Amino acid sequence: MDAYFHALGTEIKMTGRMYERKVDSVFFGGGTPSFPPAQYITGAMDALRRAFDVQEDAEITLEANPCSLDAQKLREYRAAGINRLSIGLQAAQDRLLAMLGRQHTRGQFERAYGLAREAGFSNINIDVIYALPGQETTEWEDTLCFATEKEPEHVSAYALKIEPGTPLFRAVELGEAVPADEDTDLAMYHMAQDVLEGKDFTNYEVSNFAKEGFECRHNLKYWNVRDYLGLGAAAHSCMDHMRFSNTEDVEEYISNMKAGKLRYASSELVSEKDRKLEYIMLKLRLKNGFSFFDYKSRFNEIFPEAFSREMGRVVSLGLAETDGRGLYPTKRGFDLQNQLVSLLIQNL
Amino acid sequence: MKNEYQKNIRNFCIIAHIDHGKSTLADRLIEMTGTVAQRDIKEQLLDTMDLERERGITIKSQAVRMIYERGGTAYELNLIDTPGHVDFTYEVSRSLAACEGAVLVVDASQGIEAQTLANVYLAMDNDLEIIPVINKVDLPSARPDEIAKEIEDVLGLDASDAPRISAKSGENVGQVLDAIVDKLPAPSGDEDKPLKALVFDSYYDNYKGAISYVRLIDGCVKEGTKIRFMASGKVFDTTEVGAFAPELVPTKELKAGDVGYIAASIKNVADTRVGDTVTDDANPAKEALPGYKKITPMVYCGIYPADGAKYDDLRDALEKLQLNDASLLYDPEVSVALGFGFRCGFLGLLHMEIIQERLEREFDLDLVTTAPSVSYRVRMMSGEEIEIDNPTNLPDPSMIEYMEEPIAQVSVMTPDTYVGAVMELCQEKRGVFKNMEYIEATRVLLHYEIPLNEIIYDFFDNLKSRTRGYASMDYEVKGYAKSDLVKLDILLNGEMCDALSIIVHRDRAYGRGRSIAEKLKEVIPRQMFEIPIQAAIGGKIIARETVKALRKDVLAKCYGGDISRKKKLLEKQKEGKKRMRQVGSVEVPSEAFMSVLKMDK
Numbered sequence: 021m022d023a024y025f026h027a028l029g030t031e032i033k034m035t036g037r038m039y040e041r042k043v044d045s046v047f048f049g050g051g052t053p054s055f056p057p058a059q060y061i062t063g064a065m066d067a068l069r070r071a072f073d074v075q076e077d078a079e080i081t082l083e084a085n086p087c088s089l090d091a092q093k094l095r096e097y098r099a100a101g102i103n104r105l106s107i108g109l110q111a112a113q114d115r116l117l118a119m120l121g122r123q124h125t126r127g128q129f130e131r132a133y134g135l136a137r138e139a140g141f142s143n144i145n146i147d148v149i150y151a152l153p154g155q156e157t158t159e160w161e162d163t164l165c166f167a168t169e170k171e172p173e174h175v176s177a178y179a180l181k182i183e184p185g186t187p188l189f190r191a192v193e194l195g196e197a198v199p200a201d202e203d204t205d206l207a208m209y210h211m212a213q214d215v216l217e218g219k220d221f222t223n224y225e226v227s228n229f230a231k232e233g234f235e236c237r238h239n240l241k242y243w244n245v246r247d248y249l250g251l252g253a254a255a256h257s258c259m260d261h262m263r264f265s266n267t268e269d270v271e272e273y274i275s276n277m278k279a280g281k282l283r284y285a286s287s288e289l290v291s292e293k294d295r296k297l298e299y300i301m302l303k304l305r306l307k308n309g310f311s312f313f314d315y316k317s318r319f320n321e322i323f324p325e326a327f328s329r330e331m332g333r334v335v336s337l338g339l340a341e342t343d344g345r346g347l348y349p350t351k352r353g354f355d356l357q358n359q360l361v362s363l364l365i366q367n368l
Numbered sequence: 369m370k371n372e373y374q375k376n377i378r379n380f381c382i383i384a385h386i387d388h389g390k391s392t393l394a395d396r397l398i399e400m401t402g403t404v405a406q407r408d409i410k411e412q413l414l415d416t417m418d419l420e421r422e423r424g425i426t427i428k429s430q431a432v433r434m435i436y437e438r439g440g441t442a443y444e445l446n447l448i449d450t451p452g453h454v455d456f457t458y459e460v461s462r463s464l465a466a467c468e469g470a471v472l473v474v475d476a477s478q479g480i481e482a483q484t485l486a487n488v489y490l491a492m493d494n495d496l497e498i499i500p501v502i503n504k505v506d507l508p509s510a511r512p513d514e515i516a517k518e519i520e521d522v523l524g525l526d527a528s529d530a531p532r533i534s535a536k537s538g539e540n541v542g543q544v545l546d547a548i549v550d551k552l553p554a555p556s557g558d559e560d561k562p563l564k565a566l567v568f569d570s571y572y573d574n575y576k577g578a579i580s581y582v583r584l585i586d587g588c589v590k591e592g593t594k595i596r597f598m599a600s601g602k603v604f605d606t607t608e609v610g611a612f613a614p615e616l617v618p619t620k621e622l623k624a625g626d627v628g629y630i631a632a633s634i635k636n637v638a639d640t641r642v643g644d645t646v647t648d649d650a651n652p653a654k655e656a657l658p659g660y661k662k663i664t665p666m667v668y669c670g671i672y673p674a675d676g677a678k679y680d681d682l683r684d685a686l687e688k689l690q691l692n693d694a695s696l697l698y699d700p701e702v703s704v705a706l707g708f709g710f711r712c713g714f715l716g717l718l719h720m721e722i723i724q725e726r727l728e729r730e731f732d733l734d735l736v737t738t739a740p741s742v743s744y745r746v747r748m749m750s751g752e753e754i755e756i757d758n759p760t761n762l763p764d765p766s767m768i769e770y771m772e773e774p775i776a777q778v779s780v781m782t783p784d785t786y787v788g789a790v791m792e793l794c795q796e797k798r799g800v801f802k803n804m805e806y807i808e809a810t811r812v813l814l815h816y817e818i819p820l821n822e823i824i825y826d827f828f829d830n831l832k833s834r835t836r837g838y839a840s841m842d843y844e845v846k847g848y849a850k851s852d853l854v855k856l857d858i859l860l861n862g863e864m865c866d867a868l869s870i871i872v873h874r875d876r877a878y879g880r881g882r883s884i885a886e887k888l889k890e891v892i893p894r895q896m897f898e899i900p901i902q903a904a905i906g907g908k909i910i911a912r913e914t915v916k917a918l919r920k921d922v923l924a925k926c927y928g929g930d931i932s933r934k935k936k937l938l939e940k941q942k943e944g945k946k947r948m949r950q951v952g953s954v955e956v957p958s959e960a961f962m963s964v965l966k967m968d969k
Contacts (some may be wrong), residue, residue: 050929178924206920227924242927256929263932286932298935305926337896357922359896362941 024253024270025060027277029067031251031266034282036071039249039259043072045079045238049106050254054084058096065100079104079237081145086124086132094139104236105136106145106176112166113159116152119197121187126166133170143234145174150208152180153188153197160208164215173234177212178227179205206355213351226305226354243302245295261290292319297368301361309340309348323347330364339363374625375554376441379583381448381463383491384473385481385840389503393473393535393544394432394449400541401434401445403613430569431581431627432614438549445548446612446627448568448583450487455716457844458663459569461490462643465659466568466583466627469497469552471544472525476502476510476532479518480807481840482781488523499547500527506534522807555585557624563587563595563648565622565630566657570640572691576608578634579616582646583627585657590621594649595632598656602639603649604632638694663695665713666774666845667720667740667824668757670701670867671727672709674734674947674958679708685731686710689723696723701758705867705951706736706961711758713743717824736949736958738867742820745772745848759869762855765906772848774820777802780831782839784810789834797822798873820845821871856881858888859902859909863952867961881911891960894918899954 046068048061061082068074081104082097089107097105107129111117114125124132136144146167150160167175182189182199191197200208213223221229225243228236241248250257253273256265264287267273276283290298296319303310315323324331324342331347334340339353339360353360384390430449435442450456450463464470470491474480491498500519502512512532519527531543557564565582572578589595593606608631610618622628634640642663645656673682686698697713714720720740727733743757747769756762778799782790787804794801794816802815818827823843831839856877858868868888872880881903888901892915903911926934948955 179920179922181924202918202920209920226922226926239927242931248928250928254929256932258928258931265929265932288932294935297938298931301934301938302926302931354922355920356896356918358938358941359918359921361938362945365938365942366945368942 021056021060023274025056025063027274028064028252030277030280031282032064032067032071034280035249035251036068039072041072041247041249042075043068043078044075045081045241046074047081047083047238048102049081049083050252051083052085052088053082054088054093058093058100061102062096062100065102079143081106081236081238083108084132084136086129089132089135091135091139094135094141098140103141104143104145105141106147106174107133107136108147109163109167110147110149111152111155111159112163116155116159119152119154119188120149143174144172145176145236146170146172147176147178148212149178149180150212151200151205153192153199155200155208157204157207157211160211161215164212168215168219168221173231174236175216175221175229176227177209177216177229179209209355222307223354224307226357240306243305245299245302258290261295263288263290293368295319297365300364304340304347304349304353304357304361304364307348309346311346313345327364330366334360334363337363371557371559371624373623374556377444377446377555377625378469378548378552379446379448379467379555379625379627380469380471380548380552381450381467382471382473383450383484383487383498384503385475385478385484388473388475388478388481388484389535390449390473393471393501393503393533393541394447396535396538396541397445397447397545398432398434398614400538400545401436403432403434430614431612433611433627436545436549438546443549445545448627455714455719457486457490458661458715459642460487461494461659462566462568464491464494464496465657466566467494467496468555469499469548471548472498472500472519472523473503473535474500474515474519476504476512476515477507479515479811480522480781482779482813482842483840485522485781485813486779486842497552498523498525499544499551500525500530501544502527502530502532503535505532506537506539518808555625557584557586559586559588559624561586561624562651562653563589563593563646564653564657565589565646567597567640567642567644567646569642570637570692570694572637573631576631576633578637578640578691580630580632580634580640580646581627582622582630584622584624586624586653587648587651588621588623589630589646589648595630595646596649596652597640598645598647598653599641599660599662600639600644602634604634604639606630606632637691641694663715665695665697665743666716666820667714667742668711669714669720669740670703670706670709670738670758671698671712671724672703672706672736672738674736676707678733681731682710682727682733682735685727685733686712688731689726693723695719703738703760703867705865705949705956706738709736713757717828734947734958736867736961738961739870740824741871742774742824744774744853744871747771756871759855759871760866762871765854770850771853773851773853774845775817775847775849776820776823776843777846778816778818778823778841778843780814780816780839780841781807782812782814782835784812786835786839787812787814790814790831790839793827793830793834794818797825797827798876817846818843819849819851819873854905856884857904858884859900859904860888860892860951860954860956861897861899862902863954865951865956867949877905878910881905885911885913888960889913889915892954892956895955897953 080102082102083106086107109129110122112126148163148167182192192199216229223229224235247259253266253270254268264284267285312323338350341348341350382390432447434445436445448463448466450460502515505512516527519525531540533540564585567580567582569581570578589609591606595606596603608618609622609628610616611628616629643660647653673679690696695715698710701711702708741759743755746754746756749767749769780790797818799816799818805813807813852874853871854874854877856870856872858865885901885903894915896918898917899915901913902909923934947958
């Protein structure tokens with residue numbers, strides 16, 4: 021643990037010298053940063069402030085697991101400057117949590133959430149998952165109600181994707197678990213939209229819902245195709261049209277940093293064509309889509325001219341709308357986002 | 369003495385079933401006679417195309433001249449390598465006709481197979497002296513004594529002193545060379561008679577034009593000889609003659625008994641057809657050599673560029689392939705579903721696959737191919753008779769008096785335990801049983817007459833799977849017979865897709881319609897709307913399947929680390945989309961047009 025955070029500190033110091041940038045958001049994520057003692061997070065924040073120009077009003081998020089939170093830890097996070105928490109509820113039924121292999125229960129989540137509010141966190145996201153094997157629609161509705169009753173500022177609702185190599189994947193292969201069918205998946209997605217929009221959340225991104233002004237500033241950077249710097253093992257970055265990533269091997273990461281070497285496991289300079297593809301693919305995950313003005317400022321071409329046929333097609337198929345100033349996905353465009361993007365980039 | 373030189377010449381070919389070691393033996397012979405320097409030796413020397421080496425088959429005939437010393441005399445051994453597949457029976461027969469003898473290679477554990485038989489009979493028809501050789505005797509499963517007995521019983525050949533060899537290790541291969549010298553007759557032509565040379569293959573050279581591979585029966589030919597092809601009547605001036613070493617080596621002349629090549633600035637391989645006779649225009653032979661046949665394609669399919677813009681490239685590629693393969697036919701055609709392409713005619717299914725593969729590999733083309741068809745004869749009410757090789761062109765049934773389809777004589781060799789399975793298969797394929805012979809106690813040769821359109825469908829795959837690969841087959845088209853045939857159409861989202869139409873026997877139409885609809889349901893990806901797939905005869909729907917609409921297709925999480933992966937996925941999808949054909953409102957993947965053929969039932 022010490023060695024890892026020491027390495028992280030080294031990387032922060034080195035990259036700080038390379039990129040003299042203002043930082044207005046920080047996100048501790050990618051796994052369970054709430055497991056180690058809070059001092060490590062405090063240390064990392066101190067290092068960041070020393071190396072980068074972290075803005076006064078920066079959004080600083082920490083991903084947290086309900087069973088790793090206690091009052092003391094939460095106080096330390098506050099002191100370190102963390103001002104946004106993302107807590108994984110996943111499901112409000114203990115039987116589904118067990119199936120997902122989660123350590124926490126509904127009760128533990130409730131306790132952790134209460135402590136977070138008491139500690140002064142006024143910007144909290146709750147993560148929930150649907151389309152679980154064997155999940156009843158009523159259970160999903162219950163999860164949504166349970167989550168909204170807590171009155172969080174932000175909810176992320178993800179459809180479960182069963183990844184190869186996971187226990188659930190094997191269970192499906194063995195016939196012990198049956199993945200949700202597409203109709204159920206879609207019905208649950210629409211249910212999430214209905215319930216959350218009914219409570220004044222905006223479905224600002226495919227899977228993300230926020231009260232006004234509480235959209236996640238950090239995550240918006242990905243979808244708005246802005247630069248971001250990933251730090252730590254397996255972290256991905258995109259800076260000045262370069263995409264690069266650190267090794268996933270923690271030991272290798274540590275030894276690289278010990279040697280004072282920024283060595284990337286992958287890196288590519290994104291071509292103009294790929295940048296357009298990424299732009300369309302990411303921007304159309306957002307309810308606000310993109311404006312032709314923004315597109316032109318980046319690529320120096322007029323989108324409706326360059327993509328007139330493709331645009332006509334997605335609009336006529338009801339996947340997107342336009343007001344002449346920009347292109348915006350419809351609800352159906354969210355349901356079928358891959359199709360929407362595929363159609364647009366077909367001739368790119 | 370005149371013609372004396374011929375007594376030191378031996379012209380022979382090697383007959384073997386696929387995998388019985390023909391090319392390996394040829395390699396050893398070439399190696400042992402020092403014909404090719406060791407450094408130039410690569411596996412399967414005579415199979416010059418990558419495709420031949422990979423598939424272990426010989427597609428084009430090749431020839432090589434070897435010098436072998438026996439008893440203080442140098443002998444010239446000309447090996448003519450023959451294609452080893454039923455599609456090329458005619459080419460094989462011409463290569464055999466160019467020889468006095470044949471080396472028959474039989475695998476010491478597999479024994480005689482249907483194709484071996486067919487080729488041995490061809491050799492016997494051509495009065496060839498046959499030297500049986502038992503190969504792969506070093507394998508643990510080898511049973512050379514039994515195989516020798518089988519050769520004697522089944523083929524009536526004396527196998528008592530047949531060389532027992534391992535072409536792979538070279539064991540006893542010397543005995544084969546000795547036997548060729550001792551047992552095969554020398555040529556007995558007359559160099560003073562008018563020129564008579566048999567064309568057994570041809571090849572297109574960019575500089576020299578079409579080059580004829582010939583066996584001289586009588587007479588001689590040299591640079592300057594004005595030659596005439598007796599079947600085509602075309603006349604050319606000989607620019608070069610020579611031998612195969614195995615590359616072309618010019619010589620002063622070719623005389624009776626020799627195997628070699630003639631170059632005569634021939635622009636088109638079609639002018640030097642396999643089986644034709646070359647003679648001296650100034651002193652022509654009275655009659656041509658027997659056996660010339662103009663070959664006609666048996667199997668047809670539509671070939672289209674996956675990318676419509678590549679039409680010209682496809683035409684150029686076909687043109688180039690045809691330069692070397694006069695049996696490949698192609699005519700432009702237009703399909704509503706597939707756009708501009710070509711209807712191509714082939715000798716058989718293997719020939720078709722080879723051409724498709726060469727187009728894709730050597731010319732880097734992405735193709736869309738339709739299910740193969742045979743050529744049907746249609747008798748119109750008006751009395752007119754037409755040939756139909758594209759199902760789309762079949763006239764309205766009300767205008768047709770009757771139709772005829774090609775019938776093949778099929779022989780299947782199988783272990784007796786699978787006789788029932790083979791008979792069942794032949795029966796299903798509308799086969800008519802002819803007779804059955806026992807080759808040995810446990811092996812049977814079955815003769816059937818089966819419509820060719822059933823054979824090109826999935827007969828061979830079925831035969832192999834139902835007999836666990838033990839059965840082998842051979843077929844030859846024998847003629848046409850009246851048949852109750854219908855056109856089966858496929859409708860996608862209510863629109864007919866011309867490229868998917870097939871002609872099928874009425875009794876089998878329901879089954880085929882159903883299985884095609886099922887197969888298409890598997891291969892057509894879900895789209896944003898529901899797609900009904902219907903099979904129809906005339907206006908009547910006989911089968912229906914539905915591709916359900918795609919309702920949710922979105923990546924739930926897309927954050928910093930997911931972007932590169934997602935982008936790659938999109939690019940892959942984009943490539944896949946390029947291989948799709950728009951049929952009305954439906955996107956159909958290229959494979960669909962062919963996959964309807966590959967049924968697993």
